[in-house]
Amino acid sequence: MKNAFTHITALLSTCALLLTACGGSNTSTNSTNKIIPIGIAVAQTSNVALLGQEQVAGAKIAEKYFNDKGGINGTPFKLVFQDTAGDEAGTINAFQALINKDKVVGIVGPTLSQQAFSADPIAERSKIPVLGPSNTAKGIPEIGDYIARVSAPVSVVAPNSVKAAIKLNPNIKRVAVFYAQNDAFSKSETEIFQQTVKEQGLELVTVQRFQTSDTDFQSQATNAINLKPDLVIISGLAADGGNLVRQLRELGYKGLIVGGNGLNTSNILPVCKALCDGVLIAQAYSPEHPGEINAAFRKAYVDQYKKEPPQFSAQAFAAVQVYVEALKSLDQKSKVNQLQIQELRTELNKQLLTGKYNTPLGEIGFTPIGEVVQKDFYVAQIKMESDGSKGKFTFLK
Structure with missing residues (x-):
């Protein structure tokens, strides 16, 4: 009986570990499998896709570049893509999927300001940070405390x-x-x-x-x-x-x-x-901007697409970079994989607004309300x- 009891106890312990590893517990981020998810909500279809596809390209280059350099202090991240298409309804659906199903820590998107005015309030209510890669209309950062942009205002x-x-x-x-x-x-x-x-x-x-x-x-x-x-x-x-x-x-x-x-x-x-x-x-971007990070981005883009990188790709790269560097800084204070998802989103939002980032766009930072600070045009x-x-x-x- 003693041996049987010991065997059952061991099985129960193993099951508990497996449940935790598979996300059976809600006490930590979606990153218990050691991968940190960042959402990309841009237009991959419709007439807006002419812009959104360039953003996908820039984001994917950033994903490879920063993961090759160790990700988040040794922890890899993955980009989770949702297609917003070209309208507000598609953007709302994409944001809701990233927030509730994919459990991302933050969102890069959407492509258009028109879409941002509809979907960003959803992210604000869910207290998840959003970085607009190309939302330049007046009033975007003022949508809420969790809304910022890397795209300089029009x-x-x-x-x-x-x-x-x-x-x-x-x-x-x-x-x-x-x-x-x-x-x-x-x-x-x-x-x-x-x-x-x-x-x-x-x-x-x-x-x-x-x-x-x-x-x-x-x-x-x-x-x-x-x-x-x-x-x-x-x-x-x-x-x-x-x-x-x-x-x-x-x-x-x-x-x-x-x-x-x-x-x-x-x-x-x-x-x-x-x-x-x-x-x-x-x-808001020049392929000839000096600096190591832009040289690396430019080379990766030219190698893959055989042409100079456009602004929309550079801004998407910069948005992913901001998340990566903010997560690295946050991870040095408290391991991000050990934080509950909502706590991580809140602390990440605070962290990203306080940093300075040497991006392909040049050095950028943010005002307290999330407006990008950029000097090179x-x-x-x-x-x-x-x-x-x-x-x-x-x-x-």
């Missing part, structure tokens, strides 16, 4: 491209503005563009509205061209913005074009092809080959 970035256009053509006097009225970011960005036009002493001759789902811009483009603008400014996304650029050129507009942040991707090049040539777009001009087969972003000095 109010800081957008004016640079208008000033660059004036430098290229000091004779600019008349300006036509186009914006996607169904997109929160585009509405926020166009306000900054229009304010900048007035501050520069230029005449705003027309404001034309469209939808991000539009493909035919002949009416708006014709109306604007008839007013003889010297400069056109477009706030939209890659697909609609690229089509608008193409149709403006096909209808005979020959002046400078400034594209907003939604056009800040090489994925617009197949849309407007040779007619993309000359478009100016302000940048640029303006690029698209240069296309005459047949429209290839093009690149050339950074202006």
